[in-house]
Amino acid sequence: MHGHDPDADTDGGSRTVGVLDPERAAQAEDLEDGSWQTVVWNDPVNLMSYVEHVFRTYFGFSRARAHQLMQQVHEQGRAVVSRGSRERAESDVQAMHSYGLRATLERTEEG
Amino acid sequence: MAHAFRPRPGGDIACRLDGEEKAIISQVAQEVAELIRHDLDLREEPGAVRAAAGSDDPLERLEAEFAQSSVRAPRDSAVRRLFPDASTDAAVAEELRRLGQQDLATEKIEDLTHLVRALDGSGPGDGEVTVPADDIASWLRAMNDVRIVLADRLHITQDGDFETLRMLQQIGERVEDAPPLDDEDGVAGADVVAAVYELLTWLQESLLRAIDEY
Secondary structure, eight states: OEEEEETTTTOOOTOOSSEEEEEEEHHHHHHHOOOOEEEEEEEEESHHHHHHHHHHHHHHOOHHHHHHHHHHHHHHEEEEEEEEEEHHHHHHHHHHHHHHHEEEEOTTTTO | OOEEEEOOGGGGGEEEEEEHHHHHHHHHHHHHHHHHHTTTOOOHHHHHHEEEEEEEOOOHHHEEEHHHHHHHOOOSSHHHSSSOOSSSSHHHHHHHHHHHHHHHHHHHHHHHHHHHHHHHTTTTTSEEEEEEEEGHHHHHHHHHHHHHHHHTTTOSSSSHHHHHHHHHHHHHSSTOOOOOOOOOSOOHHHHHHHHHHHHHHHHHHHHHHHHHOO
16 A cells, blocks of 8 residues: 555665665665654645545545544644655655645754 | 535546536646646646656756756746745745745645546536546545635635625625625626635535545
């Protein structure tokens, strides 16, 4: 499933950098640069049920988690929906735009 | 008169629409695709550019590269909403637009074309429109993009704006000799746009409810 939970552990400490497998090495690099996040912003057009559906299907969030994030967007105007490398944030933002959700990427505060 | 989406065996869903409803949704979806093409200056079919980017001919690849590097930022307010800045930092937003806008436009136009074909292919007059399971995501995106454009034309910028607009229209209908809400240049009046927006909102909600029953 594409995407991951922002609360999930992303330090990748248990992973080793592959020497003979470039894909594996690239993954490890990704995890080191985990200082970006994807933000979804509130707007008056997208249905709450639709936003929740997008969060569930794209990020693979549970119903409860998707609902909670949707509520956060609706009530606080924005919510962080993913964290990771810049590349990950770029593709998540692009995906949100394909669904018609307003999204931006930004550096995480602690990053 | 529209009937809500219902699940069908095998993961498909179906709704019932009358001829007029099919025609107006199809027309508006075509107009949205045309608006995107025109506003982003997509002279070439975006799919053709993408195919050229993977071509064996170096000249074709160069042309495709040029087509992608000369990405134009949206000027129309509705298109800007469909292709929003990916960052609050203007330089980052510009870079990401150059990298991603062409693909995004291709996807959106494909979704819209898909919706138009399905509606037009369901035959004239009142009838059932079946959406195969594999097409549901595309339908959702296309309906949502159409709603976004209509909402822009209705100046819906905050939560609750549509409800206010509907209320004002209903008051207007009750006032005798109220001026019609048509635009000067003869395009569909705000009341027609609002009616299509309302129909699509209801239809999208019913689709989401239908797939939630699985």
